Amino acid sequence: MPLPPSRATLIEVATLAGTSKTSVSRFFGPERDKLSPALCARIERAAHTLGYRPNLMARGLKGGGSRLLGMLVADIRNPFSVALVHGVEQAARAQGYSLIVCNTDNDPVLEQTQLATLAAYQVEGLIINASGQPEAPLQALMHSGVPLVLLDREVNQLKADVIGLDNAQAIDMALEHLVLQGYRSVLYVSESPTQASTRQARLIRFEQQARPRGLTSRTLLLNSLEPDAVLPTLKAFAQSAGPAAVLCGNGNVTLALARGFQRLGLAMGPVGLMGIDELDWCALIAPGITTLAQPTDAIGRAAVTCLLNQLKSTTPATVLHRHAPRLCPRGSTQLSSFTPEESNNP
Amino acid sequence: MPLPPSRATLIEVATLAGTSKTSVSRFFGPERDKLSPALCARIERAAHTLGYRPNLMARGLKGGGSRLLGMLVADIRNPFSVALVHGVEQAARAQGYSLIVCNTDNDPVLEQTQLATLAAYQVEGLIINASGQPEAPLQALMHSGVPLVLLDREVNQLKADVIGLDNAQAIDMALEHLVLQGYRSVLYVSESPTQASTRQARLIRFEQQARPRGLTSRTLLLNSLEPDAVLPTLKAFAQSAGPAAVLCGNGNVTLALARGFQRLGLAMGPVGLMGIDELDWCALIAPGITTLAQPTDAIGRAAVTCLLNQLKSTTPATVLHRHAPRLCPRGSTQLSSFTPEESNNP
DNA sequence: CTGTTAGCGCGTTCAA
């Protein structure tokens, strides 16, 4: 009988150990050292044979806190989001917190519901990767004392910490790389930037920085990731004069454009292709797709650290809010059609 | 002030509405119709202005149930697992349940911890995608009355419902496809099947069915997905006589082998490549990789249905345990190097 | 060091 879970209660353990609830409670709390070794041993044994584990719901009810963190994710099927969840979950567990993850499938309505659910479970803190602009509910939550951190995307008017990629730096790195590789004109492709602050930030930076670096720039905003949405512009762009490259605002866009290249029979490299977000298959396609990898684990960890700082509100140990990407150069941004020995990049 | 969450209590609402806790409780429970319209209106308004939402932790404490389902995932960074989570979460939400997801990173030790955590939060049911063989803890959980469903992978000796792919059918479909395409010898590549029942089931079926279908068969078991682990065998196999194809036991293996093909400069098609699990990029690589897609949403939905049946234990509405895959034929299993007009397959 | 008492926010008797 290895681990008969939870269903035993504090009282049962207490009676079996011939003591009171309080001592048992102390045994499982931070005051274990205030108990005599003898008592400890008795409780230890009783709890073990009963397979007792504290009921965290009941604990949360009093003052102990639920030890629960809530996380809202805009699109759980996006590998980038999953990587964030993974990082957050690891960091939370390391601090003794559990995570309840709610997906919103990029639906602002569902987002409101999920937020309410999270609040109803008395989470001690919230990590928000917003779909829409749930400013009001979040404002209310903050006002009612729930610590809160924004992940990857900001929310209008909401004064809260935002943890994520340094978008300006990412665009700068991309442009610098493309210039260095000899490209003279760049098409920036992004999903509709109205909902997501990250997309806006990248787009704006691109528009600011492309010309100063001597690049001819052009922009394509996508409402759909269907191949057909990309084809006409891509086709025209590929025929433009001079060495030209496409820069993709995120992983989804990179996927859509890789499809576009395939449909049009375009060779990567002669027409450059580069994307923000690193994906499993980027090293696999033809000469390899150059990417900017986000440090997702670090971002997730930073979010948790930041949140817990707010909770303990002591040591304002500053955490890094803007994280630098890592360049993974591959064949898709090499103008010369000379195929390199090794196009992988770990 | 749109949604000041949760922090208001039943009592505050009651006093503001000039009534008692009980009535408010009823208003939010299934007995709302036993209240006079007048009272309903008053409570409605009071609750609204206070932004009251029932505290689900407290509710779970009594008899009401926590409305929480727990889910254990072996590897949250695997797109297949994520798809399952997505399906489960949708179905759970549709039934008014929330989901707390714990990742185990394929670590049996961490798995035990996470299981204990889930139990401690008084989840009403458990959906388990096992990493190891946590037979004892699960047995104990079942014994203590927690409904439980196994997802994708079985656990030794544990008598519980298992929901997932029909592995035998999947292997059969794959072999049939390969035979039809003219391949005469097949190499089956799998990760180490010791921990995961699914891998065993597929492997065994392959070994049983390959010869009867007139195929020369060979097997490669991987302890690592590094390219080097694949290369020697793959190289030798590619030089074997007659039309030969590689069959990959899951998405990770498909990725590893696609890398292997690339490293060796092997053309897909002339040497066949096929995999279980559909991934974003399978249609993108060279002539397209043929796959067997798992109906992840249906599987997730079935798991929740099955679990909820156990909870209500009324209507033993049977759910489908073994789900059929869907074949996505592409160029990687076409012997003739003739490139098809369209190698995509939705 | 240890036990007693009093709630946490809620659902559920049971009377009224």
Place this chain on the structure above:
DNA sequence: TTGAACGCGCTAACAG
């Protein structure tokens, strides 16, 4: 139809 009283499992005062 409504309300008062009790208890869920636990922690936090406050005594002994």
